[in-house]
Amino acid sequence: MISSDVIRGYNDTFLLSLLSEQDSYGYALSKEIKERTGGQYVIKETTMYSAFSRLKKNKLIEAYAGNITQGKKRTYYRITEDGRKYLEHKQQEWTLTKEVIDKLVERGENK
Amino acid sequence: MIIREYVEQMFKSVPLTEETYQLKQDMLANMEDKYEHLIAEGATENEALGVVITEFGNIDELLTEMGIRKDTEKTVDHYPTMExxxxxxxxxxxxxxxxxxxxxxxxxxxxxxxxxxxxxxxxxxxxxxxxxxxxxxxxxxxxxxxxxxxxxxxxxxxxxxxxxxxxxxxxxxxxxxxxxxxxxxxxxxxxxxxxxxxxxxxxxxxxxxxxxxxxxxxxxxxxxxxxxxxxxxxxxxxxxxxxxxxxxxxxxxxxxxxxxxxxxxxxxxxxxxxxxxxxxxxxxxxxxxxxxxxxxxxxxxxxxxxxxxxxxxxxxxxxxxxx
Known part of the structure; x- marks a missing residue:
């Protein structure tokens, strides 16, 4: 499992990215993150809700009460227009970051 | 149920507002879903509980982010919620x-x-x-x-x-x-x-x-x-x-x-x-x-x-x- 220090700055982007596909709620999002990374990254509950709180404050996502499923009333989140713009910006930033880090941190073979 | 108690404990010193109440309910629902899912996948109750609790994280991190200050004087948890x-x-x-x-x-x-x-x-x-x-x-x-x-x-x-x-x-x-x-x-x-x-x-x-x-x-x-x-x-x-x-x-x-x-x-x-x-x-x-x-x-x-x-x-x- 990956160290959460390294990945901390990207939690908001993970959630935005998943929400850009469809509206969702807490457990579904954390499950999706776990499954897509094959269990290599697990987002903690408090980390996820810190991110929700931040994203809401910056108006990048909105919360709304979902229907009751399995006896539980869940809070759903949807991405806003600002959220989509921010996500796009973050995606470009990541492409660049990846190139830079690849060049500097890459191991052996290409040298 | 142990998960509920755990969450109650974590939120014990958190002032009760509509926001924190909803937060608690949401987190509890997530943890229960996760627990049930793990059990369905064949984990034992102890294993599932262990995973759920480790993956809870750190409540202080969250409270700081949300700008919530803990209550020192405890009044909130003496009052029940009626569903x-x-x-x-x-x-x-x-x-x-x-x-x-x-x-x-x-x-x-x-x-x-x-x-x-x-x-x-x-x-x-x-x-x-x-x-x-x-x-x-x-x-x-x-x-x-x-x-x-x-x-x-x-x-x-x-x-x-x-x-x-x-x-x-x-x-x-x-x-x-x-x-x-x-x-x-x-x-x-x-x-x-x-x-x-x-x-x-x-x-x-x-x-x-x-x-x-x-x-x-x-x-x-x-x-x-x-x-x-x-x-x-x-x-x-x-x-x-x-x-x-x-x-x-x-x-x-x-x-x-x-x-x-x-x-x-x-x-x-x-x-x-x-x-x-x-x-x-x-x-x-x-x-x-x-x-x-x-x-x-x-x-x-x-x-x-x-x-x-x-x-x-x-x-x-x-x-x-x-x-």
Whole structure:
């Protein structure tokens, strides 16, 4: 499992990215993150809700009460227009970051 | 369930607001979903619990991010949250209680009414006094038994007499149900009043005709009034249930202030609930047996007044207590 220090700055982007596909709620999002990374990254509950709180404050996502499923009333989140713009910006930033880090941190073979 | 306890523990020092309440509910739901999923995948309960708790994270991180400061003085966790099951249960209990108190009063009135009727049949009966009292006893025992039983039961409902958390959605639902109940309440009151008016018929027949003598007239009157009281008390108690829920169920958003506001009044309602009806019964029986005679023909009004004035008396006591 990956160290959460390294990945901390990207939690908001993970959630935005998943929400850009469809509206969702807490457990579904954390499950999706776990499954897509094959269990290599697990987002903690408090980390996820810190991110929700931040994203809401910056108006990048909105919360709304979902229907009751399995006896539980869940809070759903949807991405806003600002959220989509921010996500796009973050995606470009990541492409660049990846190139830079690849060049500097890459191991052996290409040298 | 352990997960719920864990989350409660984590949130113990978090001030209760609508935001933090929802947060707690959401996190709890996530953790329960995760737990069930792990169990479904074949994890043991301990393994699943371990994973869920490790993946909870650090509550301080979250609180800092949300700009929430912890409470040092703890008030919040002493107050329960009432969810819709509990609320339904309370309303049902209140209705049962109203019905039984009503039947208790009816039973006492019927006992007394029957006794008077038997007294009235004196010329045709041997020892009408003894037979009358023998008739009275079982009804009196059942009636007083019911009143005491329901008095004790009101203790189980104590949790609803002090402030509890009621979410806005559920509050709206209760307010709607209360409004919908107004029709039934009006019907109960109408029936009660109608029966009380009707009860004068046997009395008048007893007084002014020879078909019935006075005492059986009064006896039948009491039985009819008893039925009327059942309507008053049942309707009143059912309606009162909604009032209690709306009064003591506080919005988590402004819970603290609300709690302070009515902390002092907490006990009062109880005292009234537990002594009010028994005192009325005592006064009724006392008046009848000590003064005797034609007191029976009007003292029943105590029960009717008792039913009608229950809320007013409470409000009165509250305002005295407040000042």
């Amino acid at each position: 819709s099951d509990a609320v339904d249960g309370y309303i049902k209990s209140r209705q049962t209680m109203g019905l039984r108190i009503g039947l208790g009063v009816w039973s006492i009135l019927t006992g007394v009414g029957g006794m008077l009727t038997l007294f009235g049949l004196a010329p045709t009966l041997n020892m009408p006094g003894v037979i009358g009292v023998i008739f009275l006893l079982p009804f009196l025992i059942i009636g007083i038994g019911l009143l005491i039983m329901e008095g004790l039961r009101s203790r189980d409902l104590q949790a609803y007499q002090s402030p509890f958390v009621l979410l806005p959605d559920l509050r709206d639902e209760i307010a709607d149900r209360k409004k919908a109940y107004e029709k039934s309440l009006a019907f109960s009151i109408m029936m009660g009043v109608a029966l009380c008016i009707l009860s004068f018929v046997p009395l008048l027949i007893g007084l002014w005709t020879t078909t019935l003598s006075v005492l059986p007239g009064i006896g039948l009157m009491l039985v009819l009034i008893g039925i009327g009281v059942v309507f008053f008390v049942y309707g009143g108690n059912s309606y009162y249930a909604f009032t209690v829920l709306l009064e003591n169920g506080k919005d988590p958003a402004c819970f603290e202030e609300a709690v302070k506001a009515d902390k002092r009044m907490k006990k009062l309602n109880y005292i009234i609930d537990e002594i009010y009806w028994p005192v009325i019964v005592l006064v009724y029986l006392g008046l009848g047996f000590i003064i005797g005679g034609n007191v029976w023909s009007w003292s029943w009004i105590l029960f009717v007044l008792g039913g009608i004035l229950e809320d007013t008396v409470k409000a009165l006591f509250e305002s005295i207590y407040k000042s």
